[in-house]
Amino acid sequence: MKEFREGKAIFKANLSGKDKGPGKAKGVFYNPAMRLSRDLHVTFAKQFDFSGIMLDGLAASGIRGIRLNLEAGVNVEFCDSSRMATETIAGNLEMNGIKSKIYNERVEDLLQNRKYDWIDIDPFGTPAPYLKVALKGLTDGGILGIAATDTAVLCGAKPSICKKRYGAVSMRRVAAKEVGVRILLSRIHNIASGMDKGIEPLLCYSEGHHLRVFVRLGERKDIALKWITKDMRIVDREEKDAGGPLWVRKIIKAELIPESQDGVLGRLLETLREEANGPPGLHDINDIAKAAEIGQTPQRIKIVESIRKLGSFASSSVFSPLGIKTDAPEDIRNQAVKLAQSL
Numbered sequence: 001m002k003e004f005r006e007g008k009a010i011f012k013a014n015l016s017g018k019d020k021g022p023g024k025a026k027g028v029f030y031n032p033a034m035r036l037s038r039d040l041h042v043t044f045a046k047q048f049d050f051s052g053i054m055l056d057g058l059a060a061s062g063i064r065g066i067r068l069n070l071e072a073g074v075n076v077e078f079c080d081s082s083r084m085a086t087e088t089i090a091g092n093l094e095m096n097g098i099k100s101k102i103y104n105e106r107v108e109d110l111l112q113n114r115k116y117d118w119i120d121i122d123p124f125g126t127p128a129p130y131l132k133v134a135l136k137g138l139t140d141g142g143i144l145g146i147a148a149t150d151t152a153v154l155c156g157a158k159p160s161i162c163k164k165r166y167g168a169v170s171m172r173r174v175a176a177k178e179v180g181v182r183i184l185l186s187r188i189h190n191i192a193s194g195m196d197k198g199i200e201p202l203l204c205y206s207e208g209h210h211l212r213v214f215v216r217l218g219e220r221k222d223i224a225l226k227w228i229t230k231d232m233r234i235v236d237r238e239e240k241d242a243g244g245p246l247w248v249r250k251i252i253k254a255e256l257i258p259e260s261q262d263g264v265l266g267r268l269l270e271t272l273r274e275e276a277n278g279p280p281g282l283h284d285i286n287d288i289a290k291a292a293e294i295g296q297t298p299q300r301i302k303i304v305e306s307i308r309k310l311g312s313f314a315s316s317s318v319f320s321p322l323g324i325k326t327d328a329p330e331d332i333r334n335q336a337v338k339l340a341q342s343l
């Protein structure tokens with residue numbers, strides 16, 4: 001086991017991730033490539049006046065919860081089914097001067113008897129088996145954070161598994177990840193409805209190989225799930241090649257996006273803030289250029305600027321480097337891409 005530093009934490013773990021060591025099969029998992037996800041989680045948690053207890057439900061080394069405690073002042077408890085992981089968490093808490101509870105059991109079992117105000121579920125692969133138990137383990141108004149690394153399933157590469165696991169049709173191409181997030185939200189919404197509850201998405205994004213959503217559990221709302229067509233129209237019923245059923249309401253609350261961060265995190269947050277109030281779905285910049293019959297596709301930022309000049313909503317998106325979020329109809333998108341050539 002090696003010693004690492006991340007944020008304000010110092011901790012021990014086994015290096016995992018592609019080409020970086022023993023991987024998930026042996027030892028206590030730590031993937032440095034997920035640092036940005038933890039940085040964002042810490043920054044996001046600071047936005048709340050959160051006074052309850054959070055559960056780091058699949059904690060591994062405990063790095064996520066340790067950082068949330070040290071950097072955002074969150075009261076965190078830890079759970080992992082691996083004995084080696086929970087022994088490591090105990091040592092890591094001591095190294096960081098944190099006193100807290102650690103549970104060595106399946107999070108599904110722990111949540112039969114305890115409730116939390118914020119639960120984080122960060123599994124290997126799909127979060128589907130944990131959704132119901134995590135929602136049931138939340139106090140009223142509690143927050144659920146869910147990571148999904150089964151992106152191939154949620155984002156169009158394995159449609160039959162997506163249908164079986166999430167009850168929805170996924171999509172390929174530029175909007176695939178955003179649609180994947182909306183499918184995950186539709187599944188969470190359906191489970192919450194079955195408990196006579198509702199959800200409010202707070203912050204949802206994709207980064208690297210994972211998707212992540214943060215939702216608040218609240219009163220039941222009668223919200224209709226819908227479908228999105230290949231040309232990004234929202235329709236009430238299933239159509240050929242459409243993705244859904246999906247959560248088509250807002251997935252990012254702009255007022256919860258922290259400001260003034262530097263570097264990669266700052267740029268990610270800025271894009272999230274920009275796209276928060278846009279419509280669902282993304283248009284591929286190359287498709288826009290092709291439809292307008294122009295040769296080389298202008299830079300995305302120039303097309304966004306041109307669409308705005310023509311009076312419609314436009315933003316880039318964290319869900320794809322080739323995607324533009326816009327409510328501009330096709331003729332305005334065509335005009336904009338031509339205008340962008342001259343910028």
Ligand SMILES: C[S@@+](CC[C@H](N)C(=O)[O-])C[C@H]1O[C@@H](n2cnc3c(N)ncnc32)[C@H](O)[C@@H]1O
Nearest residue numbers: 029058059060064080081082106107122123124
């Ligand atoms: C992807 S790792 C968690 C990574 C960690 N959150 C981080 O940020 O580094 C998943 C962890 O879940 C644990 N685990 C797997 N199934 C579990 C279950 N049913 N209940 C609790 N822990 C579980 C594994 O032992 C592993 O340590």
